Amino acid sequence: MADTIPAHSRSNITVAIDPVALVVTECITVTSAMRKHPRWAHSSISSILRSSSTLRQSSTDTDTPTSDSERNRASSKIDLIEDDGSLKSRWGLRGKKGQSMQDNPLMSGFAKLRADLKQCKDIQQFDAPTLLQPFLQVIRSSSTTAPITSLALIAITKMLSYNIVNPSNPNFSHAMQLLASTVTHCRFEGDNTPSDEVVFLRILKLMEDMICGASGDVLGDQSVCEMMECALSICCHLRMSEVLRRSAEISMVTMCQVIFGRLKTLETEFEEQGGENVEDMDGKVTQEDMDAAKIDSSANGDFGPEKMQSMRPKSLEVPGQPISNRPSMDINGSQLDLSKPMTEDEGPIEVRPYGLPSIRELFRVLADLLNPHDRQRTDTLRVMALRIVNVALEVAGPSIANHPSLASLAKDTLCRNLFQLVRSENVAILHESLRVAGTLLATCRSVLMLQQELFLSYVVACLHPRVPIPDEANIDASLYQGVPQAPALVKQQPVSGTASGRATPVPVRDRQKLGMEGGSRKPEAREAMVESVGGLVRIPSYMVELFVNYDCEVDRSDLCTDMVGLLSRNAFPDSATWSTTNVPPLCLDSLLGYVQWIADRLDDEPATDGLRDATALREQRTRKKIIIRGATKFNESPKGGIAYLHAQGIISDPNDPNAVTSFLKGTTRIDKKVLGDFISKKANDKILDAFMDLFDFRGLRVDEALRQLLNSFRLPGESQLIERIVTVFSEKYFASANPTEIADKDGLFVLTYAIIMLNTDQYNPNVKDQARMKVQDFSRNLRGVNAGGNFEPEYLQEIYDAIKSREIVLPEEHDNKHAFEHAWKELLVKTATAENLVICETNIYDADMFAATWRPIVATLNYVFVSATEDAVFQRVIAGYNQCAQIAARYNISDCLDHIILSLAKISTLATEAPPSTSLNTEIQASGKSIMVSKFAVDFGRDNKAELATLVLFRIINGNEMAIRDGWTHIVRIIINLFVNSLIPTSFTSISRDLDLPPIPLQSPAQVIERNDKASEVGLFSAFTSYVSSVMNDEPPEPNDQEIEATLTTVDCINACRFEEILGNVSELPVESLKSLTLSLLAHLPEHDSPRVIAVKPELPAPTPIRPNGTKIAGSEAPGYDPAVVYVLELATILALRDEETITALGSDVAGALQAVIADADRLHPVALSRTVFYLLALLRASNDHGYIRAPVVLHAISSFRDGLLRQCAQPILKGLYGCMSGPAQLKTEMAGSPDFWSVLHTLQPVPEASSLAFQITESIADPSSSAITADNYEAAVSLLNAFATAGSVGARDEQKREQAPRRGQQPSAPEKRPKKNEAVVRATRALVLVSQLASRVPFLIEQSHLETNEAWRAYWSPVFRCLATQGCNPCREVRHQALSSLQRCLLSKELASPEHTEWTNIFGEVLFPLINQLLKPEVYQTDPQGMSETRVQAAQLLCKIFLHYLVMLSEWEGVLDLWVKILVIMDRLMNSGQNDMLVEAVPESLKNILLVMSSGGYLVPPSDESQEQTEQQQQLWSETWTRLERFLPGLMPELFPGESNKPKQPVRPTEEATPAANGDHEPTNQLPERPASTVAEPQAA
DSSP states (O other), X not given: OGGGSOGGGGSSOOOSSOHHHHHHHXXXXXXXXXXXXXXXXXXXXXXXXXXXXXXHHHHHTSSSOOOHHHHHHHHHHHHHOOOOHHHHHXXXXXXXXXXXXXXXXXXXXXXXXHHHHHTOSXXXXXXXXXXXXXXXXXXXXXXXXXXXXXXXXHHHHHHHXXXXXXXXXXXXXXXXXXXXXXXXXXXXXXXXXXXXXXXXXXXXHHHHHHHHSGGGGTOOHHHHHHHXXXXXXXXXXXXXXXXXXXXXXXXXXHHXXXXXXXXXXXXXXXXXXXXXXXXXXXXXXXXXXXXXXXXXXXXXXXXXXXXXXXEOOSOOOXXXXXXXXXXXXXXXXXXXXXXXXXXXXXXXXXXXXXXXXXXXXHHHHHHHHXXXXXXXXXXXHHHHXXXXXXHHHHHHHHHHHHSHHHHHHIIIIIHHHHHHHTTOSOHHHHHHHXXXXXXXXXXXXXXXXXXXXXXXXXXXXXXXXXSOOOXXXXXXXXXXXXXXXXXXXXXXXXXXXXXXXXXXXXXXXHHHHHTSSOOOOOXXXXXXXXXXXXXXXXXXXXXXXXXXXXXXXXXXXXXXXXXXXXXXXXXXXXXXXXXXXXXXXXXXXXXXXXHHHHHHTTTSOOOOTTOOOHHHHHHHHHHHHHHHHHHHHHHHOHHHHHXXXXXXXXXXXXXXXXXXXXXXXXOSOSOHHHHHHHHTSGGGHHHHHHHHHXXXXXXXXXXXXXXXXXXXXXXXXXXXXXXXXXXHHHHHHHHHHOOSSOOSHHHHHHHHHHHHHXXXXXXXXXXXXXXXXXXXXXXXXXXXXXXXXXXXXXXXXXXXXXXXXXXXXOGGGOOTTTHHHHHHHHHHHHHHHSOOOOOOOSSTTHHHXXXXXXXXXXXXHHHHHHHOOSXXXXXXXXXXXXXHHHHHHHTTOHHHHHHHHHHHHHHHTOOOSSOOOOTTOEEEEETTEEEEEOHHHXXXXXOHHHHHHHHHHHHHHTTOGGGOSTTHHHHHHHHHXXXXXXXXXXXXXXXXXXXXXXXXXXXXXXXXXXXXXXXXXXXXXXXXXXXXXXXXXXXXXXXXXXXXXXXXXXHHHHHHTOHHHHHHHHTTOOHHHHHHHHHHHHHTSOOSSSOOOOOOOOSSXXXXXXXXXXXXXXXXXOOOOOHHHHHHHHHHHHHHTSSHHHHHHHXXXXXXXXXXXXXXXXXXXXXXXXXXXXXXXXXXXXXXXXXXXXXXXXXXXXXXXXXXXXHHTHHHHHHHHHHHHTSOHHHHHHHHTOHHHHHHHHHHTTOHHHHHHHHHHXXXXXXXXXXXXXXXXXXXXXXXXXXXXXXXXGHHHHHHHHHHHHHTTOOOOSOOOOOOOXXXXXXXXXXXXXXXXXXXTHHHHHHHHTOOHHHHHHHHHHHHHHHHHHHTTOSSHHHHHHHHHHHHHHHTOTTTOXXXXXXXGHIIIIIIHHHHHXXXXXXXXXXXXXXXXXXXXXHHHHHHHHHHHTHHHHHTSTTHHHHHHHHHHHHHHHHTOOSOSHHHHHHHHHHHHHHHHHHHTTSSOOTTOOSSOOOHHHHHHHHHHHHHHHHHSTTHHHHHSGGGTTSOOOOOOHHHHHHHHHHSSSOOOSOOOOOOGXXXXXXXXX
């Protein structure tokens, strides 16, 4: 048959058969069922054959088709033909009593439809009302049974489902209006059988299809309201089965989804039509339309099941009555006359598609169904209503908030009923109400500012336990500090006192029921509340909105903080004792979800459009804290509170009543009772007046004004104080309101008192109802007080009625009956002026929010981490730690990051305050590798949780170093403990190479054990032997395999922490972060009076100090070595030396710490001391431009070390000094000018391993290019160089060995490489060169010194000459030669001698003569027997050369004769020393030169020389020369002066006779061998 259906007829139809045939089949199905019923068993034959007659009629006139109206008229005529009885009898269409029966209208309607369909080619062109009319008649007829009605409903449902009836049909909209009216006005005979409920199911299904299908777009508001009323009636009908009611609920939910979803469509259409603000849509709807849409939610309404069902009569007999009144013909239940066809002139009524009126009415009805005080509604019905409301909110929550008409319902009716249902003990009600509350707040919270606060405050009060967290034996209580014991919104209990009698305090149990307090809820209820809270917290921006809209508002609760505290406290396991075991993990999940959202927003672009400034909110929150603190103080002591608020700038002037009262009335945190007592005191009259001035009583009746006043404070208990308040109130009210009903103030005063008494009388629970005051009593009490007259009875009646209907009392004093209602009314009043909640989809507030809430979060993570046993929990907690650290680092919340580090450090067990003992550390070596087994490492390796905490800790530190402040203290403690146990590197080469020092030495292990790859003995006897051996040797037992394995685990764990990477990050930190780290490092240094010493086994036995008398020094022990101190100081120094900025910011602290350490040098191990001094010198070099460390102070501290200790520290100290010498020139000069500097070098110069470096330092200073040598340090420098030269004497041994080898007959071997010179000799010769170079600076130094000539000469020339003269006797030949060469250069200096003074002449008596005398000593000679003779010759020649060089100047000196005599004596001693023949040859030659020069120069004049006459001095000179030479060189003078040989000689001066004997070792001889004249050298020019 499908093939025969025209294509155009099947375009929108989804059925496979001919739709016309389908409709006909449905007609036959319904009529067949009707004929089987006794009521329609005798129907006319036309009900079956009418279609045939019509068909014949149309076949005879095919050219002129008959219209539907004509056919209808023809049909009716046929029906009314009066045939003869034979025809009726033949077909048996006669009644029991012989009366012919007309066709039933229900049956004829189907016959007519079938006839009309015969000519239908396209079902979509068929008139929709006509197509549905017979079925609608059946549905609306009360005479049909449930099965028949059900069949009609099925047929229509099919036609809608198969699109047989669709918007393309003519008059589709009108048809749907008819269908909606018919369905809601369905009537049938009910018999309370399941078939009745089937009808209702069919009705629900049909309504659902209509609302959800295309017909929903054409239904009007009235139709939708009727359908919703019908569905709700079925849902509410208690006599229906549970299945039916559940099915009705399901259909209702589906229809509500579509109906409320239409709000979005309406908004879109409004915007497309040019509308800008969606809120303006409500203004487009008239109040008449709103009022026309009404829904009766009662089960017995006009469209309820009771109206649909009509009970079947007891007998099927039709009584004798007109046919029109028979039940089978009853179709009058319909509001529309469906039997009357619509004429061409009558068009369908235009119905506007449903919109806001019906949606609002449906929302109102659903909200009303939740009323907990409506006893006609059961909890089952409320559960159903809650589910439907939840769907509505899920679908259109934001749209509901955008429409004022809907939002007002949500704010008032819905929230009021819903928040009362939350307090229900019915688990189903509680679950659904919490679910709806969550959906409501998730979608409409922007307009529920105060409602949300009320709901969350109640939930927090219910869920937050008031018991302390129980202590656990294995959990440090400090780890979970920070979890609030009570929410911040909980007000303090009012101070107990005498009641005023106006109201009786409500018992605690009743207050809990009212929701004023959380009360005790069942475990299941607590779990449901936790789930609800979790759902809200999972909204990304929810907690931010709580923080911004509540925590940062002065008069709002700290909801965000309380929510976090609630989740944190309930995440502890003990909360399961008063809830369920699911609550702790649920709370933990919500808490971590809150952290997750903040972490996810870290990289988002900050959105600020339309949002409040974060800085302003921060200031406002600070102000809120001050106000809360001030209000608390005020409640304790009003004067103290006002003083505090003034000090904090909240109250501008404490003496200004207006300033004080503005604050007192403007805040809700002041205790109402305290406020009443305060303003009523006589001393506060001005404050009371100012307080009254804040109220506007204009236009208010006296009871209304009094109600407004007493809502702000509580009347005091004393009558005198009450009288004062009433008096001031009467004056203010009378002046502002100017009431016409009241004559004067006195009458107003009495009336006010009477109102207060009336209020107390009406609401005092101790007064019986029959004894309460009546209006007549009230009027009688006021008789004659209104200026002698009475008040108007109407006026008093209004006052009486107002008080009787509503109590004047503070919210916390209400009784059970009116508490919630009054609180809700007050909330609605505040809502009218409250701003909408700000939606905060941004991250600009996250920093402040997290800073306010991190403490309970971290505390919870700590507790759960320590107590957890499952991997899944560990993973979540570790992720929480990481996210908290990321947030804290990004927003620079250092307190949070520091606390996380502190917590994990405690859990890791590595941050022990006392250093771990290393006395039993054992080094295990195997396969070229070694590990240090210690108790510290073994214990850590066995604690899995500690290892995990350590990994998490270092993962958090890595990359977040910049934000750490106080946390460095614990990190440093961990690092030190790892360092002393050989678990981290001992050097800082990865971050600094400025410190040229080897790695920091650690304590030597107690023992070193080498393990081979061979299988070791594991027998019992072997183990016992090893143990006994270790005990006998006082050594720790060898570690077992388990301890080694634990140590290896520790090593792997520490390596996984990537410590080197963290160090690299630290080296690049900004100064502020580095300062925190540096201070933490320095804080770990031991106190000065009690240095920390680790008890360890010493590396080597320290020598016991011995006093000179051989006794031990009491109490003198070698100081212990603490490598931790060195580690801390070195790292601190490296950080301070990073760059100029760190030197400026950190150098002072580090320098102070270093100086404090070396101040007690004797109690410090040499290794630690030496490195500390090096660090200090390195810092000195880098910080020369700063004044916090000075070179003289540092050098003085170093020089004050004991010599032995200083020598032990020589190498690092000299490295540091050399670094300073290589630094700024100013520092070099400053240090060189310090006597302590030279003292240190003098002390360290003899140390073999330090000599080279010490000399480099000295050379850098004494170098001619350096300006470090000044008048002050000149002598010290020469002295130090002299010491280096003296040290070169060790070269004599090598020289003598080389000379003795050939003498012993050894054959010279093949030529070898030139032997390397002794470094000491090289330094000695170089030192002498430097000394001679320093001599060149003497004239400049003398000029700068401004000293007297003799003093200057002795100060600057003498040190050089003494040094060179001293080294002229050095056992080392090379040094002696260098010394004499340098001495000659210095003595021949042009600047040495001057005719202006005679100090230079001391070069003979103080330099040359002592030098030669020393050389003549046997012990000096024996130091180098082979080379000392040559040195004597050089000295003698030097003496002669110098004498001749200065002969001219000496000739003018009066002491020249004595000088010449001394020279001759020296020469005599040299000639007669008897140690070598070289002098025998060299001395006469030198004397010949001198004598010839003196003779040629006219200084030595023979007596026989007639060319000039001898002076007295010349005579003495000649005589002394002749006489003395004759003693040891007889014949020399005659040889040189032949003509004077026989002349008498002057006697030798007695004073000079003893000179040779006194100064020499041998008596001079008078006989000397003759020497040939040819050997006399020519005199040299002076």
